[in-house]
Amino acid sequence: MHTLIWLCISIFPLLTAYIDLGEIPSGMYFRQLMRPILFYVNYLLLVPYVLLKRKLIPYIMVSILFLLLYNYVSEELIAPHFASQFRDMPKPPNNRPGGHLGVRHAIPLVFSFSIFLLGGIFSLVVDFxxxxxxxxxxENEQKEIKLQFLRNQLNPHFLFNSLNSIYSLVRSKSDNAPEAVITLSELMRYMLYEAKDEKVALEKEMNYIQHYIALQRLRLKNTEAVKLNIKGETKNLKIYPLLLISFIENAFKYGTDYKGNTHIDIKIEIIENKFNFYIENIIGLYKRDDKNSGVGLENIKNQFNYLYKNNHELTIEEDKSYYRVHLTLNLE
Structure with missing residues (x-):
């Protein structure tokens, strides 16, 4: 790209000189070869190592000295020498109109300053x-670190609740305890090896939820009160993992009243790319520990804000008898 641009910049004045004069002065070839020096000294050296280091005064002084030195060397020493070498002509006299400080020096100085300034602007744009x-x-790394931190908080929360469920089975000497351990191992395998990806297949996440609900049902007496209804096509859809489990955990934790009655109704509907999640549970008399139980729910809200931003709607309602969560996601 640089080579192409310089070819275009160099050909234009050479072509103009040929049209006006019928020939190209030999000194012009050398000037075209020298001009990239102006550009790249400012672009690669002065702007990155002086101006962007907040050394404005040294940058201005060095730039002025460089431009004066460049014009003196190119116009007074090298260019006339090349012109006389290639055309067998004596060096141009210094008594041409304008003298040493006249128009013949001002025009090259302005032109060289333009090329030099262009290099500085280009360097600033690239740096921007x-x-x-x-x-x-x-910003993305910070989001990923914070998201990972939230997930690390969420995973122990899930594990504590699952172990409590298995503990209840073991304590009651239930025959379902071995099956619960196997189900928990499947859940942990998913969390450790598959949920570490940024997104997972929606079908796998649904299987994970079904396994979790199956684990919780093992410790309940009236399992028919736990309803799960999944409708729609899950293939070719992906979702960020472990986002829904906090709502389901809380439903099982607080969805049993003092008589042991449980009411948990989970509905999942997928319509094209739209994912609808609805969960309802009764509010039992189990005392909520707001300091600890809110960790998972608050983290999950933060994750939705980070991951789905304007592509989700989350509504949480609570009255004297029921706790309801309605979530809508736009999946890709």
Missing amino acids: YKRDRESKEL
């Missing part, structure tokens, strides 16, 4: 986009 890209990458 570089910093913008790095800022976005850093």
Whole structure:
């Protein structure tokens, strides 16, 4: 890209000189070869190592000295020498109109300053986009770190609840205890090896929810009060993992009244890319520990805000008898 641009910049003045004069002065070839030096000294050296280091005064002074030195060397020393070498002509006299400080020096100085300034602008633009890209990458890394932190908080919460369920089975000497351990191992395998991906197949996440509900049903007497209804096609759809489990955990934890009655109704409906999740449970008399039980629910809200932003709607309702959660996601 740089080579192509410089070819275009160099050909234009050479072509103009040929049209006006019928020939191209030999000194022009050398000037076209020298001009990239102006650009790249500012682009690669002065702007990155002086100006962007917040050294404005040194940058201005060095730039002025460099431009004066460049024009003196190119216009007074090298260009006339090349012109006389290639055309067998004596060096141009210094008593041309304008003299040493006249128009013949001002025009090359202005032109060289334009090329030099272009290099500085280009360097600043490149630095801007570089910093913008790095800022976005850093922001994404920070989001991923925070999201991982939230997930690490959520996983122990899930494990504590599952172990409590198995403990209840073991304590009552239930024959379902071995099956519960196997089901828990399947759940942990999913969490450790598959849920670590950014997104998982929606079908796998649904299987994970079904296994979790099966584990919880083992410790309940009236399992018919736990309803799960999944409708729609899950293939070719992906979802961020472990987002729904907190709502289901809380439903099982608080959805049993003082008589042991349980009411948990979970409905999942997939219509094209729209994912609807609805869960309702009765509010039992089990005292809620707001300090600890709210960790999972608050984290899951933060995860939805990070991951789905404007592509989700979450509504939580609570009255004297029921606790309801309605979630809508736009899946890809």
